[in-house]
Amino acid sequence: MKLINRDVDYAVRALVFMARANKPTVSVTQMQESVGVARPFLRKILQKLHRAGLLQAVKGKGGGFALARNPENIRLSDLVAVLQGSLKLSDCIFREKLCQNHGACLLRHRIAAIESRTIAEIEGITIRDLV
DSSP, rough: OOOHHHHHHHHHHHHHHHHHHTTTOBOHHHHHHHHHHHHHHHHHHHHHHHHTSEEEOOSSSEEEEESSSSGGGGGGHHHHHHHTTTOOOOOOOOTTTTTTTTTOOOOHHHHHHHHHHHHHHHHOHHHHHHH
């Protein structure tokens, strides 16, 4: 099980690169080498972040992408939500409706507590923290 998928990993690398570059825009070509991923794949990830409002896209000569928010206002949890969906560490194999112990299942409650702490930690990490 992976907590963070590769799209989120690449997005973090790209946004950290953008924050460090301290330029109005950064081209995909400039990011590509630093992130270590093929240009079309990186572009796809950046477009998803643009549609979600985390990046601005600038077209034309000198174009590229720019952070739509300050690095301290972009959380790891934002990237996770856009690129992999909600974080779930475990799901009951009975899908909650068949299990008679659903309300009293001790394992489910313990995993839910771990999940809550993990999500809180991920929400506390910003791009600024990683620069």
